[in-house]
């Protein structure tokens with residue numbers, strides 16, 4: 001069994017359930033496990049030395065759509081509301097995503113996904129939950145080959161006839177031809193799911209409360225319970241969605257989830273932005289979790305915030321929802337959104353944010369062996385190079401990480417004891433080629449989207 005000794009100036013270790021910075025400790029990794037956190041490591045092992053560095057537990061990105069990173073870069077920023085209608089999800093994002101599935105060649109689609117996934121690999125996330133359209137199964141192949149820890153959730157949708165709003169029905173059906181996606185889920189589950197302690201999981205990903213009817217969601221609940229799988233769904237993402245659920249189902253989003261069995265532990269709601277205080281209390285009681293994606297909403301002028309979810313006792317972790325996939329940038333945006341919303345500098349502290357992003361998120365994923373640096377845990381961790389002008393001196397390494405570091409400061413990433421990033425390079429990948437080819441595929445798609453009118457005119461750069 002391979003043994004690696006990691007030496008840094010600081011180790012953010014799990015001590016009694018809290019993330020505690022220990023100075024001048026070493027982490028001993030044996031196989032895929034952390035064998036020890038000690039001042040006196042064995043001398044006869046391969047060593048990773050990062051003088052002045054910080055060892056940070058692996059961070060989980062609980063909600064992402066990897067291809068949307070490159071696909072919407074520079075397009076969805078600075079958009080006025082009139083450009084995107086009531087919900088940009090259905091008017092801009094989904095038609096473009098649909099085009100990526102139907103118009104790109106298989107090779108171009110692979111290039112696009114690889115570009116997004118390379119960004120994810122270097123983002124500080126050692127675990128990611130990604131919701132994607134079934135034709136994009138290449139994300140599973142790439143994550144498996146690159147050694148990433150992925151919870152892949154192929155989208156499920158109800159057939160258009162059961163969804164009243166024609167915009168929603170049209171946008172969500174783009175690449176499905178009326179199928180729910182359950183067959184595609186089953187095929188991917190058979191091929192890629194590694195089981196309860198595995199690195200690759202295929203989980204249930206019904207799209208949203210307004211695009212999935214009760215029969216589909218009940219089926220999701222049954223499969224999830226039977227196979228002990230997680231489920232994730234967009235919930236209360238926009239007021240429009242809440243209104244449509246009220247019109248179609250005669251209840252609010254949380255009650256709708258309860259009615260189909262999905263108000264419970266093991267279910268992760270993306271966003272929850274428009275949930276009422278009462279609904280948040282019910283979600284907290286039921287043990288369901290929220291993936292808080294602050295920056296994608298801040299971009300549009302809204303501020304869903306961690307502190308609000310937390311004050312109701314909701315289990316909450318963080319997702320990027322493809323608004324930059326830098327987890328450190330996400331934590332910072334999340335913290336600042338909370339501080340602004342509550343008018344309190346001590347809302348959403350660095351310690352609270354890091355705990356939620358690492359150990360808290362791991363618990364939400366039913367993997368208490370992740371997100372913690374301690375003896376016996378799975379060796380998912382990051383080494384941050386802190387010998388940088390924007391990171392020195394260090395008074396509290398947790399604050400240094402959350403408020404001052406960025407993904408570009410990550411020197412090394414271990415997933416399951418294996419280095420996937422080393423010396424700020426993705427191990428075994430031709431990064432320049434991935435970047436070039438991914439950008440080419442994306443540009444080709446943009447041109448086609450313009451021809452078809454899926455491209456908001458306001459997304460053209462302003463003329464000076």
Ligand SMILES: [Zn+2]
Pocket residue numbers: 063064065234270321
């Ligand atoms: Zn999303």
